Amino acid sequence: VNIFQGLLSILRKLKSTPDQEVRILLLGLDNAGKTTLLKTLASEDVTHITPTQVSLSFVNIGSEKKVTTYKCDDLCIYVIDSADRKRFEETGQELAELLEEEKLCGVPVLLFANKQDLLTAAPASEIAEGLNLHTMRDRIWQVQACSALTGEGVHVSTFCRFPPPPPSSPP
Numbered sequence: 001v002n003i004f005q006g007l008l009s010i011l012r013k014l015k016s017t018p019d020q021e022v023r024i025l026l027l028g029l030d031n032a033g034k035t036t037l038l039k040t041l042a043s044e045d046v047t048h049i050t051p052t053q054v055s056l057s058f059v060n061i062g063s064e065k066k067v068t069t070y071k072c073d074d075l076c077i078y079v080i081d082s083a084d085r086k087r088f089e090e091t092g093q094e095l096a097e098l099l100e101e102e103k104l105c106g107v108p109v110l111l112f113a114n115k116q117d118l119l120t121a122a123p124a125s126e127i128a129e130g131l132n133l134h135t136m137r138d139r140i141w142q143v144q145a146c147s148a149l150t151g152e153g154v155h156v157s158t159f160c161r162f163p164p165p166p167p168s169s170p171p
């Protein structure tokens with residue numbers, strides 16, 4: 001069971017009707033590893049995933065392409081190149097802007113701290129800290145260290161820390 005399937009099963013359980021389509025938005029700066037990640041996930045056994053149940057939108061963000069066309073999604077996957085420190089600020093800003101989008105309000109976010117196979121990669125904890133993720137209390141979020149290239153970190157056994165939704169704050 002890979003992380004993708006695990007998430008799908010969680011998302012389906014959260015749906016009122018389990019057969020309803022699950023929409024996942026996959027985002028990140030160019031070169032972050034989105035395509036590689038998707039290929040790694042897809043090369044695993046995905047036989048019980050039928051196309052009608054999963055709809056993936058790819059969005060590149062960064063200087064040229066801006067997110068404008070996505071619809072409300074069930075899960076937002078954000079991919080970060082952990083070795084590209086020069087772009088940490090840029091990717092952090094993009095993520096912050098993204099999370100302010102009304103359409104993504106309350107949508108769970110899974111951050112892949114990708115390219116952990118590179119010696120220069122920053123650890124996921126450092127990335128989480130740099131992005132001030134601990135201040136994010138209005139949605140479910142998770143940082144996952146991974147290497148889309150080697151497949152490390154994309155298995156569900158490493159993904160047991162996806163926290164329950166935060167308790168709704170008192171009125």
Ligand SMILES: Nc1nc2c(ncn2[C@@H]2O[C@H](COP(=O)(O)OP(=O)(O)OP(=O)(O)O)[C@@H](O)[C@H]2O)c(=O)[nH]1
Nearest residue numbers: 029030031032033034035036060114115147148149
């Ligand atoms: N070392 C290493 N390289 C990776 C990893 N994931 C992706 N890459 C490399 O990073 C480059 C970009 O990967 P892509 O998957 O094309 O990135 P992308 O986010 O789809 O990029 P765009 O389509 O341009 O937005 C490629 O050369 C990949 O081989 C990883 O986990 N480790």
Ligand SMILES: [Mg+2]
Nearest residue numbers: 033034035036
């Ligand atoms: Mg790509």
